[in-house]
Amino acid sequence: MSKLSQKHxxxxxxxxxxxxxxxxxxxxxxxxxxxxxxxKVPSLRDVTIANVFFENSTRTRLSFELAQKRLSADVINFSxxxxxxxxxxxxxxxxxxxxxxxxxxxxxxxxSPGAPHYLxxxxxxxxxxxxxxxxxxxxxxxLDAFSIREKLGDLAGKKIAIIxxxxxxxxxxxxxxxxxxxxxxxxxxxxxxxxxxxxxQLGVEVELDVKKALQWCDVxxxxxxxxxxxQIKYFPSLREYSLYYGINKRMLDGLKKQIxxxxxxxxxxxxxxxxxxxxxxxxxxxxxxxxxxxxxxAVLYLLAGAK
Amino acid sequence: MQKKLILDTDLLDITIRRLCQQLxxxxxxxxxxxxxxxxxxxxxxxxxxHKKLEQDTGKTILLGYLDATFYRDDFRRRETPxxxxxxxxxxxIEGKKVVLVDDVLFTGRSIRAAMDAMIAFGRPATVELLVxxxxxxxxxxxxxxxxxxxxVNTLTSQRVLVELEAQGHKQNKIWLINxx
Numbered sequence: 001m002s003k004l005s006q007k008h009x010x011x012x013x014x015x016x017x018x019x020x021x022x023x024x025x026x027x028x029x030x031x032x033x034x035x036x037x038x039x040k041v042p043s044l045r046d047v048t049i050a051n052v053f054f055e056n057s058t059r060t061r062l063s064f065e066l067a068q069k070r071l072s073a074d075v076i077n078f079s080x081x082x083x084x085x086x087x088x089x090x091x092x093x094x095x096x097x098x099x100x101x102x103x104x105x106x107x108x109x110x111x112s113p114g115a116p117h118y119l120x121x122x123x124x125x126x127x128x129x130x131x132x133x134x135x136x137x138x139x140x141x142x143l144d145a146f147s148i149r150e151k152l153g154d155l156a157g158k159k160i161a162i163i164x165x166x167x168x169x170x171x172x173x174x175x176x177x178x179x180x181x182x183x184x185x186x187x188x189x190x191x192x193x194x195x196x197x198x199x200x201q202l203g204v205e206v207e208l209d210v211k212k213a214l215q216w217c218d219v220x221x222x223x224x225x226x227x228x229x230x231q232i233k234y235f236p237s238l239r240e241y242s243l244y245y246g247i248n249k250r251m252l253d254g255l256k257k258q259i260x261x262x263x264x265x266x267x268x269x270x271x272x273x274x275x276x277x278x279x280x281x282x283x284x285x286x287x288x289x290x291x292x293x294x295x296x297x298a299v300l301y302l303l304a305g306a307k
Numbered sequence: 308m309q310k311k312l313i314l315d316t317d318l319l320d321i322t323i324r325r326l327c328q329q330l331x332x333x334x335x336x337x338x339x340x341x342x343x344x345x346x347x348x349x350x351x352x353x354x355x356x357h358k359k360l361e362q363d364t365g366k367t368i369l370l371g372y373l374d375a376t377f378y379r380d381d382f383r384r385r386e387t388p389x390x391x392x393x394x395x396x397x398x399x400i401e402g403k404k405v406v407l408v409d410d411v412l413f414t415g416r417s418i419r420a421a422m423d424a425m426i427a428f429g430r431p432a433t434v435e436l437l438v439x440x441x442x443x444x445x446x447x448x449x450x451x452x453x454x455x456x457x458x459v460n461t462l463t464s465q466r467v468l469v470e471l472e473a474q475g476h477k478q479n480k481i482w483l484i485n486x487x
Contacts, residue, residue, distance in 0.1 A: 002390035042423070305382055
């Protein structure tokens with residue numbers, strides 16, 4: 001099998017473990033490609049991709065754009081802040097106008113959960129979800145799992161703790177789906193107000209004490225506090241959050257084992273992760289960024305390649 | 308399904324030895340020559356030839372594996388994309404004499420893709436092609452091999468099956484298969 005079971009990548013929930021494995025194997029090859037003297041392959045030279053970003057992004061958009069360029073696709077970028085969306089155009093109209101210009105694929109980030117699913121029902125182009133509100137961020141979860149696999153091998157049985165603002169995090173949800181599908185054990189850890197009420201139903205362990213979570217895990221995926229999504233106060237102050245849930249190098253050195261620290265970025269240094277922890281040998285944060293390009297190349301290649 | 312034996316173990320051995328001798332004639336001590344096996348099936352032959360050449364010349368010869376999947380011209384034209392394989396070219400091929408090795412030369416399209424893929428590792432001085440089986444009358448591009456194990460007249464509908472011990476088969480054998 002060298003074909004994904006889906007036409008779109010809307011979320012990890014919809015894809016199979018075989019799909020994930022195929023994406024990883026393809027990404028292995030693309031990782032070799034992006035480390036060559038000439039980092040480009042001509043596979044997608046007759047494909048046009050629109051990056052439609054209704055929400056801010058640095059890493060994801062750059063990573064997707066680079067992945068597309070490394071595959072020789074033609075790329076157009078669209079961000080809502082300087083577009084006709086401000087004049088009142090609907091999502092479907094905006095996207096249909098882009099598609100009328102003969103675009104084959106849409107990479108979309110949107111603040112509303114389910115926006116790419118809605119779009120998938122109405123248009124025929126391939127859609128890649130680059131984050132929909134607090135719902136899913138599939139390529140981030142894939143690159144996180146890919147990075148763990150690179151360091152620790154097969155994910156089955158590995159213990160991964162996701163620490164921080166689980167409630168507002170699409171990275172957390174996609175990661176839980178991906179890691180569970182690959183057979184890993186998952187724990188979420190954060191202040192009770194930032195843990196979704198029914199999270200345990202996804203088959204994850206819940207821990208309120210960050211020290212216990214670190215002791216338990218092989219990998220800690222640390223998430224940012226998403227203040228922009230918090231309309232009410234979930235904890236008294238950032239200072240208090242960092243006192244109780246911030247991770248520093250001293251805590252890591254105090255563990256009896258070597259664990260891996262991950263962060264999807266952007267880091268709020270000194271809040272969820274101190275600088276000495278983020279820049280320590282434990283951290284694979286920059287490997288994640290490099291792998292992001294390879295994994296996104298694999299996703300785009302496999303989606304574009306299916307007739 | 309009809310199967311016809313084209314090369315048996317002994318003949319294949321003689322053929323491979325002859326190909327190695329031809330390579331030694333043209334490349335002497337292999338100082339500037341590299342051998343690149345084409346994924347997925349050419350690498351086994353490349354390994355066999357590489358081993359023999361190192362034995363015969365007593366020199367260390369560079370060997371790489373090249374996967375041309377991302378350079379194919381049938382992407383988005385097939386039902387399922389071709390699965391990629393590992394590329395391992397741990398040397399710069401700039402200025403080198405490259406011997407591309409594949410098991411069967413058919414339409415010539417994978418060789419075209421391979422030449423494209425190779426350029427990503429530098430500009431070789433020369434590129435030669437070695438194939439075990441040259442399927443005559445099936446070429447779709449102006450591509451010819453420099454070293455040929457055996458020329459076989461085949462129909463497009465037929466298939467050449469290469470079984471090598473290195474691939475886990477009992478004996479080295481090459482078959483021509485009629486698909487009906």
